Amino acid sequence: MIDTSRYKDDPGYNIQAKLDIPYDPTLADREYNPEKPMAGRLTDQGPPHYEQFFPEVIKKNYGKWLTHEFLQSGVIKYTSETGDLMWVVRCGTPRLITTNLLREIGDISDKFCEGICRWTTRNSVEFHVTDEGTLKDLIEFLNNFKHPGGSYKLPIGGTGAGITNIVHTQGWIHCHTPATDASGMVKSVMDDMFEYWNSHKLPAKLRISMACCLNMCGAVHCSDIALLGIHRKPPFVEDDRITGVCEIPLAIAACPTAAIKPAKVTLPDGKEVKTVRVNEPRCMFCGNCYTMCPAMPLADEEGDGVAILAGGKISNRITQPTFSKLIVPYIPNELPRFESVCKIVRNIVEAYEKGANKYERLGDWAARVGWERFFEQCQLPFTEKSIDDYRLAYDTYHTTTQFKWSSHTDKLMKEAGY
Amino acid sequence: MIDTSRYKDDPGYNIQAKLDIPYDPTLADREYNPEKPMAGRLTDQGPPHYEQFFPEVIKKNYGKWLTHEFLQSGVIKYTSETGDLMWVVRCGTPRLITTNLLREIGDISDKFCEGICRWTTRNSVEFHVTDEGTLKDLIEFLNNFKHPGGSYKLPIGGTGAGITNIVHTQGWIHCHTPATDASGMVKSVMDDMFEYWNSHKLPAKLRISMACCLNMCGAVHCSDIALLGIHRKPPFVEDDRITGVCEIPLAIAACPTAAIKPAKVTLPDGKEVKTVRVNEPRCMFCGNCYTMCPAMPLADEEGDGVAILAGGKISNRITQPTFSKLIVPYIPNELPRFESVCKIVRNIVEAYEKGANKYERLGDWAARVGWERFFEQCQLPFTEKSIDDYRLAYDTYHTTTQFKWSSHTDKLMKEAGY
Amino acid sequence: MADLKKHDTPMMDDLKSGPWPSFVDDLETRGNGGVQCCYDLLGQMELSYVHKETHWKHGGIVGVFGYGGGVIGRYSDAPEQFPTIAHFHTLRINQPASKFYNSKFLRKMCDMWDHRGSGVTNFHGSTGDMILIGTSTDELEPTFYDLSHQFDMDLGGSGSNLRTPACCMGKARCEYSCLDTQAICYDLTMTFQDELHRPAFPYKFKFKISGCPNDCVAAIARSCCSIIGTWRDNIRIDQKAVQAYIGGELKPNAGAFSDRDWGAFDIKKEVIDLCPTGCMVMDGNELKIDDRECVRCMHCINVMPNALRPGVDCGATILNGAKAPILEGAQMSTLIIPFIKMEEPYEEFKDFVDLMWDWWMEEGKNRERFGELIQRQGLAHYIIDILGREPIPQHVREPRSNPYPFWKEEEVPGGWKRSLEDFRARHLA
Amino acid sequence: MADLKKHDTPMMDDLKSGPWPSFVDDLETRGNGGVQCCYDLLGQMELSYVHKETHWKHGGIVGVFGYGGGVIGRYSDAPEQFPTIAHFHTLRINQPASKFYNSKFLRKMCDMWDHRGSGVTNFHGSTGDMILIGTSTDELEPTFYDLSHQFDMDLGGSGSNLRTPACCMGKARCEYSCLDTQAICYDLTMTFQDELHRPAFPYKFKFKISGCPNDCVAAIARSCCSIIGTWRDNIRIDQKAVQAYIGGELKPNAGAFSDRDWGAFDIKKEVIDLCPTGCMVMDGNELKIDDRECVRCMHCINVMPNALRPGVDCGATILNGAKAPILEGAQMSTLIIPFIKMEEPYEEFKDFVDLMWDWWMEEGKNRERFGELIQRQGLAHYIIDILGREPIPQHVREPRSNPYPFWKEEEVPGGWKRSLEDFRARHLA
Ligand code: SRM
Ligand code: SRM
Ligand code: SRM
Ligand code: SRM
Ligand code: SF4
Ligand code: SF4
Ligand code: SF4
Ligand code: SF4
Ligand code: SF4
Ligand code: SF4
Ligand code: SF4
């Protein structure tokens, strides 16, 4: 049992009492006075204390768990030192969910799990039960729990040597800088990868992540496979409103390649305004200027699309954490189903499934067989865009005579007439 | 037999005929007229053709060698497809040698080797013989061939899993930028390492290289152990002569850290001159300004000394070529015997001898056991100077939780009271 | 309900099929239930799919009184077509550590959000917050009022402040956890409420806490200050269980490889040979680990959880500086403190936090991430001059290969001032 | 002889003892023989040992008519104490490829150098030249005249020009050599005499040629253009010899480990497990290599030279850009051409050289090394736009991890000019 006496005076610790009182939709309207915002104001209360949401079995066995076992993909059995057992069922979600589904999750929790559920760090939902009968019922329930269109509402899976939920970002559902959509791409890729979601047949965990612009809110930079929205046209500059909406020095400072210079132009109406000009060949489309300045939009139907990076990882298991590497520089936004993205992901996953050793993460496999072999086996063309020319580029130069013959060298040698 | 018919018209191919004619010390004085330098001038003849210096057995077996075998350190037996055998005896030299020794080398070549010898890429001399009797005599001769002070003139060794001749540079014998001496340090270290020179007892080859300033003419940047002369005081600026002897813009451009700025000063005699000023805290003592500008000397008795780098390699064997890494930032110039340098080299070599696997180069050993262990086992203090803060620094940051406990962490934890 | 307007959304509709949960179905079902903004959201998404461009304007600055973060302003750039999402701000709500909830909470939150906003959410945002997507400016204060008064809850971070800390489930469920991840997360969140709500930093700052080096909250990739559990004594070994793995009674890696025939478990091939340091041997029937050589990578423990357990003398490794690519390229966190005890009230750790932040607030440029400051001013400078710690080899993957360290004047005997005359007395120019 | 002046050199004298050949003894013996400059050289060295500073002035520009390199000017800064070395220039003499000599040559060269200079030499300089250390300005032209007329020899490189190419001994003695290293070295040296003697480059440029990936001339570390032998067919295997190694009849690595007891040879441990690609197996008594997976690292061949030999379809791997640390840090050469046949007259290779140099002469800044230009303008740009070659994965250790590639306007449909009006028609500002 965990000792939470130390928290008992924390405001967040007693939220349960509050929760027992039904939501009062008129409270704020009655009590909150915009003229006196500080009246009765509560601030800096922080989040509720986590412990009060734990199932009893967790409270009792906190820090006492002995081991775990996957009964099937998405179903984990935990054993405690105390002899207690707990089963967890993990379900995928699209993360973008409405209160409709949230209420249903509440209902399921009530029905099977003392009312409790949790979300994982990759946006799966987990249900905890303490007996096998309930486990069976829960699984059966979830397997039949579907949307009108036929998709599972809460598909079981996502553990072990398979593909987990795709960490992703807002895309066109909510953000202002995306170069592609997030939710639609995730749906498309996960539909295609579903067989890996609910099975343990890969050589190791494979994490796909997705971010809709280079800000990388999905932090895709250390993922086995990273899907990344990219722009390919420099921002244009709205001379007629830039002074009003931007701090020009901030926009200039935002550019990593110093491509933005201050400028003065005369507008059609004769007014002289301060604005900026972009040295377009120096632009690498990061969008940081737009983040700082609404009058410099980059989004463009033809320019935007998806890049794929691969071979990153986070865990310290066997090998050290590694960055993902740019292997496909651009795929147009094919809507609604992102066919090429799906196809390439599949090629990579299948080549990995076939080629890697047990316990070997995707990037470790690529490093072991060599990137020449990786491109060959994933049937990906190699382009100059994968050759670094940014700050630390030199460290990716190939300063050895060690390389493998591959289709690439075959072709070169054939062309050279050897 | 190699086909050199293709070269027969090359000027350099027939040098033998010239060599038969004794040196004529008055020829140039007679024929060369400084007023008419082009008269009878021969230019762009290039080097003599190599083939004419080959021993007969090499001419015959060029490209036909089958295998080799080390009979002892410094003695290699070569076998050809043709059945021919050849023995090579390798001898150390200090590289800085006079015509006295060169003549003696010629004598030895005449006596034992059809007059022929060669130098290796690391400045050892090699003698080639074709029968075992001569081999025995040669070895005996060399073992007794000594300087008045007792040192060997041509010590046999330098092959296989041992320490070879130290590639080095000019130092105080001839250069203007050294921060230490080369010949004296090499002599001191090789005296101390002599047991490794003429034996095969290390886990792999161990290459020591030496360069007397950051220009690194010895290209020490990929050596198992690199000894490097370094300055530690910024250049001073001789205002009274800089304009005469330097192109100021070149000096400014030479500085990698942009520490040099143009300046104007008034000399004691009232004359205003253009000069430069050094932003001293930005200087990292590379000496490139002095290379461009004689009025900016860096050399200083107290500032100068030796840095040690380790763990580099060149061959592509098993692992890829690697840079040496800075492990000892500074040792004062201890003259004449560089005791601390010798001591540290010995510590490293002995730790390596003890710790490394067969075939494992020093840097591969350090990478395998971890650099924390390397410092511990070589009894070297770790200093902040080994932490990179130059251009590609980030790639040496330790972005993992994987590390070993070592004396360093023991100390920290003890201090923290754990 | 009468004036509900469903847009023609053929591409959205296509995203209903297939097994993976369809956000379209969810939104549409909610729309069908009479929530126009869900229809409008789908309509605008469809338009984005047609134009291949977002239809959200560049964010506006909105928020609640006295806070500098927690709300992301958002306006449609096609408000005439989609009036109910003309304003569509999100609120970031600070999640309970490791994200356990009960149904009471979920339902009351749904009641609130249905009333005050769109009923659309992200469970959860990438940083860890509960995200309520879509409400109008005038609902922001009432929502905050509801949250604070009816839930005792609070907003999470956005802007140049501390972001909502996050952690893995740790000891709640995981036998590997070397840290009380939730307790640390909660304590830091409570201690630094001011930093979380009132932007005083040069840019955003993130804490993440993982209980062990498996790093299930991606701390090393996504946090300016990564707190990762480790141990300094020995891996606990149950030799009988080792034999059970060898004998096949126990499934390797807890069954994580169950859907493929990898052949019988081979402890040599699967554990001993894969250990990155080679510090394990089978000595007869006994598995032996040379713990001094172990780098605590977790592999052997992951493969044989019933047989091996982390030690009991636990603490954290602290790493600094992870961030996304803009501007200088992505960074992972760099090892700074190899081992620190994380015991309440975490004073030693908080002293460190003070040093970290003081430096950054003093020296950091506008929009310079903490990791970028370390790079710009130098890792050694940070460790030694700012933190007052000793540099150790563990701070680097390998020592520098360039010969360009800086020397300070006081380190060099005689300093830097020299007499030109003396020099020239020794050396003719 | 009468006015010979020996200086008091206690520290130099200390460098006579010990087993390693003493340069002091050599110089002193020559001094004793009546050569004052050797005494003076030791005297000045002693003074440097006392002052811990060099006593050579910053180099002066001296040379021979019509050449821009080959001589390094050097003057003592204590000429009154050491008058015979007041001028002490060095000449770099282009060595014969792989540095075989005969005694006739050595003796005549000694005669010449004793007459024209100090009799002090470096056999050899780091670049590969024969270095004659120490003569006065007025002896330079006569020395050059002697060299060219009495030896048919020439100066090597210095300054911003091609430096003297160098190679390993290759097929002269080594069974591993995949290239006729000497022939290539000689041909390049002869072909590029003009570039070697008349500075027309932004900075120095070096060629080095190694016959195989053991790289005994350190090409990958020390040359702007590294030519390293390799093969593209299969490693030749003599299975009987493999058995002889296994059986202990043949010594591993040709006896290179003879002075220590490493135990009996274990082909698995010493060869198969150390192969970086794991592409070897023992299939019964037969050693099998999956040559497509081999990276030609030489290890197995080095260990069992009697059993394994490189293939017969040979050529070179070309790498570019090695250099010492100043300014941006040291570089190793980077793989550019994975395989090129090196057959006389090396036209394909020389076409490549032209492209390389044209670019550098066009774009290189003053004192910018070739490797620095590649870094500054980008490896891909060099490969594709300058060399007109296809980018292949072998060009990188690993693909870039930042998402910052440049796109050219022509690569993007519609180009970069866009209509702001159209954009704002779709998107309200
Ligand atoms: C639930 C969750 C923690 C949480 O607080 O929410 C979790 C739970 C577990 N992780 Fe994890 N990990 C979770 C995110 C992660 C992440 C973070 C991420 O992906 O963003 C990582 C780092 C991934 C990476 O390296 O790129 C992660 C790397 C691991 C590893 C190392 C795997 C590897 O081969 O490198 C293990 C060890 C293992 O799998 O044996 C592990 C092991 C485990 C165990 C076995 C721990 C335990 O004893 O319970 C849990 C079940 C594993 C499983 O699902 O196969 N967990 N785990 C997270 C589930 C996310 C999801 O819904 O998919
Ligand atoms: C004579 C020389 C070539 C020349 O043209 O002059 C030469 C000769 C041989 N080298 Fe070398 N190497 C020579 C410089 C080098 C260099 C260059 C250097 O050190 O500056 C290297 C790269 C060193 C590095 O990686 O840092 C070099 C790395 C090798 C290797 C790879 C060793 C390794 O473990 O990485 C081998 C293979 C071996 O030793 O089995 C090799 C093998 C050989 C063989 C066995 C080749 C043969 O079949 O004859 C020769 C005798 C080896 C020995 O001495 O143990 N040679 N060898 C050079 C002798 C220099 C000296 O006097 O010491
Ligand atoms: C909501 C969220 C994405 C999501 O779908 O989950 C998000 C959304 C935004 N992020 Fe983020 N970031 C979110 C987590 C992240 C993460 C991941 C993390 O925290 O683990 C990262 C990468 C890690 C890091 O901190 O570097 C991240 C890196 C960025 C950046 C780039 C920062 C940088 O230093 O390079 C920006 C740009 C900026 O700050 O101006 C950014 C900016 C933004 C803005 C505010 C857009 C902007 O340019 O101002 C996005 C608002 C979207 C919207 O309309 O709602 N967001 N952002 C995540 C926050 C949810 C939450 O609070 O839980
Ligand atoms: C003689 C020699 C050293 C030796 O003792 O062997 C040498 C001596 C000098 N080198 Fe060097 N370098 C010599 C091989 C090298 C090498 C090694 C190589 O070629 O394999 C390098 C490193 C590889 C490279 O090219 O980067 C080398 C990198 C430098 C540099 C730094 C170049 C750079 O890009 O960073 C300089 C500085 C400069 O060029 O101004 C330099 C400059 C010099 C100068 C001319 C001094 C100067 O600042 O002007 C030295 C004249 C010394 C003297 O008084 O005799 N020397 N120099 C070598 C030439 C002998 C020969 O021709 O055989
Ligand atoms: S990744 Fe970019 S587009 Fe996507 S949510 Fe983050 S800031 Fe917005
Ligand atoms: S997109 Fe990035 S690189 Fe291009 S101008 Fe804007 S800030 Fe600069
Ligand atoms: S390393 Fe420096 S000091 Fe030594 S010879 Fe080369 S340039 Fe001169
Ligand atoms: S020594 Fe180097 S860093 Fe210092 S001022 Fe001179 S050029 Fe600049
Ligand atoms: S990081 Fe470690 S302690 Fe936390 S959930 Fe993952 S495996 Fe368990
Ligand atoms: S935790 Fe990793 S390093 Fe330590 S013994 Fe296990 S496998 Fe080896
Ligand atoms: S580089 Fe290769 S071919 Fe040349 S000498 Fe060395 S081992 Fe022989």
Ligand code: SF4
């Ligand atoms: S040469 Fe190297 S890579 Fe090729 S088979 Fe031999 S050991 Fe393996």
